[in-house]
Amino acid sequence: xxxxxxxxxxxxxxxxxxxxxxxxxxxxxxxxxxxxxxxxxxxxxxxxxxxxxxxxxxxxxxxxxxxxxxxxxxxxxxxxxxxxxxxxxxxxxxxxxxxxxxxxxxxxxxxxxxxxxxxxxxxxxxxxxxxxxxxxxxxxxxxxxxxxxxxxxxxxxxxxxxxxxxxxxxxxxxxxxxxxxx
Amino acid sequence: xxxxxxxxxxxxxxxxxxxxxxxxxxxxxxxxxxxxxxxxxxxxxxxxxxxxxxxxxxxxxxxxxxxxxxxxxxxxxxxxxxxxxxxxxxxxxxxxxxxxxxxxxxxxxxxxxxxxxxxxxxxxxxxxxxxxxxxxxxxxxxxxxxxxxxxxxxxxxxxxxxxxxxxxxxxxxxxxxxxxxxxxxxxxxxxxxxxxxxxxxxxxxxxxxxxxxxxxxxxxxxxxxxxxxxxxxxxxxxxxxxxxxxxxxxxxxxxxxxxxxxxxxxxxxxxxxxxxxxxxxxxxxxxxxxxxxxxxxxxxxxxxxxxxxxxxxxxxxxxxxxxxxxxxxxxxxxxxxxxxxxxxxxxxxxxxxxxxxxxxxxxxxxxxxxxxxxxxxxxxxxxxxxxxxxxxxxxxxxxxxxxxxxxxxxxxxxxxxxxxxxxxxxxxxxxxxxxxxx
Numbered sequence: 001x002x003x004x005x006x007x008x009x010x011x012x013x014x015x016x017x018x019x020x021x022x023x024x025x026x027x028x029x030x031x032x033x034x035x036x037x038x039x040x041x042x043x044x045x046x047x048x049x050x051x052x053x054x055x056x057x058x059x060x061x062x063x064x065x066x067x068x069x070x071x072x073x074x075x076x077x078x079x080x081x082x083x084x085x086x087x088x089x090x091x092x093x094x095x096x097x098x099x100x101x102x103x104x105x106x107x108x109x110x111x112x113x114x115x116x117x118x119x120x121x122x123x124x125x126x127x128x129x130x131x132x133x134x135x136x137x138x139x140x141x142x143x144x145x146x147x148x149x150x151x152x153x154x155x156x157x158x159x160x161x162x163x164x165x166x167x168x169x170x171x172x173x174x175x176x177x178x179x180x181x182x
Numbered sequence: 183x184x185x186x187x188x189x190x191x192x193x194x195x196x197x198x199x200x201x202x203x204x205x206x207x208x209x210x211x212x213x214x215x216x217x218x219x220x221x222x223x224x225x226x227x228x229x230x231x232x233x234x235x236x237x238x239x240x241x242x243x244x245x246x247x248x249x250x251x252x253x254x255x256x257x258x259x260x261x262x263x264x265x266x267x268x269x270x271x272x273x274x275x276x277x278x279x280x281x282x283x284x285x286x287x288x289x290x291x292x293x294x295x296x297x298x299x300x301x302x303x304x305x306x307x308x309x310x311x312x313x314x315x316x317x318x319x320x321x322x323x324x325x326x327x328x329x330x331x332x333x334x335x336x337x338x339x340x341x342x343x344x345x346x347x348x349x350x351x352x353x354x355x356x357x358x359x360x361x362x363x364x365x366x367x368x369x370x371x372x373x374x375x376x377x378x379x380x381x382x383x384x385x386x387x388x389x390x391x392x393x394x395x396x397x398x399x400x401x402x403x404x405x406x407x408x409x410x411x412x413x414x415x416x417x418x419x420x421x422x423x424x425x426x427x428x429x430x431x432x433x434x435x436x437x438x439x440x441x442x443x444x445x446x447x448x449x450x451x452x453x454x455x456x457x458x459x460x461x462x463x464x465x466x467x468x469x470x471x472x473x474x475x476x477x478x479x480x481x482x483x484x485x486x487x488x489x490x491x492x493x494x495x496x497x498x499x500x501x502x503x504x505x506x507x508x509x510x511x512x513x514x515x516x517x518x519x520x521x522x523x524x525x526x527x528x529x530x531x532x533x534x535x536x537x538x539x540x541x542x543x544x545x546x547x548x549x550x551x552x553x554x555x556x557x558x559x560x561x562x563x564x565x566x567x568x569x570x571x572x573x574x575x576x577x578x579x580x581x582x583x584x585x586x587x588x589x590x591x592x593x594x595x596x597x598x599x600x601x602x603x604x605x606x607x608x609x610x611x612x613x614x615x616x617x618x619x620x
Contacts (some may be wrong), residue, residue: 110364
């Protein structure tokens with residue numbers, strides 16, 4: 001690729017950067033609020049963790065290094081992906097969990113809004129491109145796939161849901177810590 | 183990794199096209215893209231004529247394409263994308279469909295819009311129907327559109343806006359999460375139970391909402407102006423403060439006849455603030471605006487509040503007045519106290535140190551000054567005086583006993599008398615006893 005071509009790409013990326021970041025000042029504040037809310041709603045959804053489910057507890061091992069990448073911008077995309085995964089998990093068959101429907105709706109609604117905002121606000125091409133090459137992204141996918149399979153194997157029974165809920169809570173708390181440092 | 187083409191189902195009704203998209207890999211058992219909810223669908227549509235313009239828009243799995251010309255053939259194709267990885271999938275095969283005739287139903291509510299102030303949300307619409315019509319306002323929780331399930335059954339009625347004739351509705355009660363989208367629509371029902379659904383309106387509470395003006399009170403002390411701001415929203419003020427991270431902008435200026443005074447600005451993060459560097463004896467006016475920097479929203483300005491700074495003469499007058507008042511107050515309190523003390527002192531002095539003067543004729547008696555107290559504590563020695571009646575008793579012995587008795591009685595009326603004569607004394611004592619008994 002010649003120098004002129006590189007300059008062109010550079011200029012385009014610069015323009016996209018400037019334009020994309022303009023209307024999104026409220027995002028950090030909103031994100032902190034959504035996570036705060038989501039944690040409260042997760043607690044509100046159901047009761048205390050049932051004792052009988054302790055036997056079935058699984059260790060999923062969330063890949064924490066995904067939240068500590070070299071580039072700060074990549075963290076935002078990582079959070080976006082985590083939200084999408086959580087949104088997907090909680091859209092499954094929840095009848096056996098017998099949780100508070102309103103709290104669940106509010107939880108999903110908040111997550112969905114964040115996903116939409118992040119998609120609109122985060123610098124599109126460049127960061128997403130870097131993210132697609134990120135090694136930790138695959139570890140993250142594997143983590144959520146494990147939870148998904150666990151739920152399927154247990155046929156979405158109460159204990160599997162309660163364990164997943166506790167795991168998601170831990171996940172959101174980690175994100176909360178990271179966001180506060182940003 | 184490549185994303186396959188999605189499946190599409192089309193339905194042409196009433197001048198619009200209803201699209202239903204099924205995710206790529208559809209009902210495959212083993213999927214590459216497990217999380218099909220992450221897909222965003224990109225629709226490309228154009229008129230089936232030469233030199234047609236392509237239109238591209240993002241659609242939900244179940245969506246409606248309106249703003250199309252009636253009785254026209256349109257062709258479209260859909261692709262699934264994963265924005266997260268900047269991946270675009272393959273397009274579905276092109277499908278063409280003809281739009282039907284659009285019936286302009288006057289029954290339907292038109293120009294549905296949202297007005298929101300201080301987290302109170304109102305829906306407004308227009309009525310073009312000549313006959314009687316009642317409305318049901320319905321809402322849908324935003325995320326349901328993202329799912330592939332049929333959300334048409336998930337619309338709920340807004341409480342308080344069922345079967346109404348008014349063309350407005352307060353739907354604040356359904357906004358349970360400030361963070362989240364909601365969709366609203368109006369169902370118009372005629373007398374003959376014919377109904378029509380209006381267009382949908384999307385509400386993002388924090389973006390849609392407008393911040394109202396704050397309240398302001400001013401107070402003056404010396405050359406400092408004290409500003410007290412009441413945050414906007416009343417009962418919802420905490421919610422707004424929390425989510426908007428509100429700050430306040432104060433504009434103040436000298437209100438003189440010369441209108442070319444410079445307007446100064448001060449930004450406050452708290453609801454109290456002070457303005458210094460004021461000139462004395464001047465009328466200052468100010469107004470306050472609430473704003474959210476992160477959301478790029480600001481309210482209207484509050485009412486103007488004006489106050490005059492005290493002048494220098496005024497200041498000394500105030501000081502003098504304060505001093506005099508204090509002095510009077512102190513005197514009022516001190517005077518009765520002093521009076522009481524004085525009275526007490528007098529009483530004590532009278533009791534213990536009398537100032538009674540002796541009469542002039544006794545003055546200098548024995549060369550002594552009359553320093554002894556009036557109230558005598560010891561008895562003065564009283565001289566024992568005795569009356570001696572010797573002559574009367576001798577005469578009585580010679581006279582009759584009766585006469586003796588009589589004279590004795592008459593002469594014996596006071597004082598003690600000595601008993602010189604024993605015999606006569608005993609007789610006398612007998613008579614004394616007699617008299618005393620009588």
